[in-house]
Amino acid sequence: MTETNERLDAVFAHIEANRDDFVTRVMDYVRHPSISAHDIGIREVAALLVNHLEGLGFEAEAVATRNHPMVLGKRIVSPDKPTVLLYGHYDVQPPDPLELWESPPFEPTIRNGRIYARGIGDNKGQHFAQLLAIESHLAVHGELPCNVIFLLEGEEEIGSPHIAEFVREHADRLDADLVVTSDGPLHESGAPVVTFGVRGVAGFELRARTASRDVHSGNFGGVVPNPLWTLVHLLATMKSPEGEITIAGLTEPVIPATNSEREAVSRLPLDLDAVKADLGLTKLDEPRERGYYDRLMFHPTLTINGLHGGYAGPGMKTVLPCEAFVKCDIRLVEPLTPDYVFEKVAAHVAEHAPDVEFVPLNGMLPSKTPMDSPFVPHIRRAVLAARGVEPLMYPTVGGSLPDYVFTKILGKPAFVIPYANADEANHAPNENLEIVRFIDGIRTGAALLQELSA
């Protein structure tokens, strides 16, 4: 048995011995609301975290931003050791609709081996597992195996509006070798996952307005332009029936998947029949020949999120409406950026439907870490040690995490190693975390610190 293994087994034993206490303490933590959208409890929870980090021997501070503070903590063991930046967020989604919760969102309750509470999965339970991993190392060995920077954001659930500015301004305090985020779900089988990127997104709205009022289709059909036809014909120029985005120039820069990405994808489990059965689908979207993970990782997508105009009631109303709008999002692929996408969409709209108003909405840059990063072997060993199986490796995923601030601004490799069960119901009523996944998370966090120093 190697020294690494011995040291880690001692930490694992500590975690097992303190299992009940850790569960009690994470429940105490999520009892404090910290709803960024409503500015409830944010500063209280930030202060509590600073206090917690200081108790673990970290130099810690709630650093002011233009809105909610960033909790920043650092414990440097030795300049010769690698430094990992652990990112998470201490804000949570609003708990509405309250009536759908089986137990109150801020009164954590255990049922069937799961803790139910707002934020238990997304993200408080996950970064609390990291904190307990650190605590366990310190309790057993008196010191950490590597340097740790903790960065906990208070605005992730409202789109991370200030993290890029913060990271630029405080780059010197964030100087790590790699970034690890524990957020999002494990594979639905419970298998561990490591994700190397997030797709990024650019959302926009197109607004068409023709006459100054709705008119009668019998009196003005064929005379007054119809904003719904305008949008239909414009949208038809933006994506072909065969599923390819046809916005001029938009997809040109896209970098094809690397061999290591393709190889990683080929190893991902896929039960297409189960996916189709779950979603009630008879077929996948066009293009028909494109592989499942190809669609989700290596091609930009253009989704209509909503399209509305005119009569919506029962039966028939012979109206010719005067306004309509469509909301879309484009999932990005490196090196696309929201700005590039907005520019191309705006130019396309200006050419094909100059009367239509283009309104950019939110955007987030994609992020990607090479799959041959030197940290991959450490991460794989850590997951294997904590979980007993190799992790599934995802080149990129669709959700939005602000990982680009680490890869693009700090220029560091960034990995997402989630701890939550796939049915965590984050952003929804009855958010929950399986206790076994929470303990696995503490183990994984502990193993990661150990393996990074090996």
Add this chain to the structure above:
Amino acid sequence: MTETNERLDAVFAHIEANRDDFVTRVMDYVRHPSISAHDIGIREVAALLVNHLEGLGFEAEAVATRNHPMVLGKRIVSPDKPTVLLYGHYDVQPPDPLELWESPPFEPTIRNGRIYARGIGDNKGQHFAQLLAIESHLAVHGELPCNVIFLLEGEEEIGSPHIAEFVREHADRLDADLVVTSDGPLHESGAPVVTFGVRGVAGFELRARTASRDVHSGNFGGVVPNPLWTLVHLLATMKSPEGEITIAGLTEPVIPATNSEREAVSRLPLDLDAVKADLGLTKLDEPRERGYYDRLMFHPTLTINGLHGGYAGPGMKTVLPCEAFVKCDIRLVEPLTPDYVFEKVAAHVAEHAPDVEFVPLNGMLPSKTPMDSPFVPHIRRAVLAARGVEPLMYPTVGGSLPDYVFTKILGKPAFVIPYANADEANHAPNENLEIVRFIDGIRTGAALLQELSA
């Protein structure tokens, strides 16, 4: 001066002498609600009309249908005289929203030379003018100049669901030489109008459903088919950006406008700049080169009345919706029928988007009377006598009147000679009728009876 002129002038003098009384009496009539959609007051007003017709020496009856009764009255002067069937409807639209009425809808009120009340324009004030024209002839001359059949429907505002059946069943009691309807508006200048047809309409809905639930666009964009894209691409095959309907076979049977129709249209007034200014338009719909009245009369139109699916709130929501629908109407041109249109649309949808559900809604057959009908000179002379100017002649108009039951089932020429001011606000709050137009209507009705016998 001819005998016709003398007889008519005497009637005109009677109308002028009884002007105030006629206004009082039409206000008494519209005080009775007769809301077909809510089945309020229908039978009461039908009974009142039968009584009124009997008072004018008509053989009259409220004839039962499967829903609201038809009021049918007949006064035959001589089998050698022509017989005119006067059609109208005694039901009215619901008066909602009540709070927008300046005076209560069923408490007729005069303001600025207009009577305000629900139904005063559409259609009670207009057929009451016909009744007063008959009364005036009888008062002055003791007899009518021609035979008159009165048919007043109680279901026009709910789509005339039983009139075709009624007309088929009672064709022998409706044996007239021509049909005249006074409904709808005069030209906005107040100029008199004679209309030879109505376009007819076929409405339908297309429903697209993909997954069994909405999903996250990041997790499933590009994988799960999007019902809004399905509808966009389907609709794009149904009408070109250049404004031509491209539903396979749909427009093929359309009969081009006759020379007399084109000639009539060339004489219609048109102030395109005023139309555009009124509607806030910078341009007309495609096709760019098509004439204004050509669009409204001689080409079928495909209007999207409403299109809805997915997110409609503020900002962005990265949802991939699972269902969407679009409602459309097609204005017909002879010889198109709703059944033919439904068949072609259904076949087109089945070919281009077999998963989309086609749901036919309401339909009404078009109706057209030849512009060289032998009754045209009589009608022109009548309008000239009553109004002092020649009428504008419209080959067809966009509104829906069940005139096809007269032209297609009875095989008779049918004309619409409206009496209401263009801003009558029918179907809307503050429906009104200019008193001068009401009196003009009585004069026109009187002149028509006289001229038909000339």
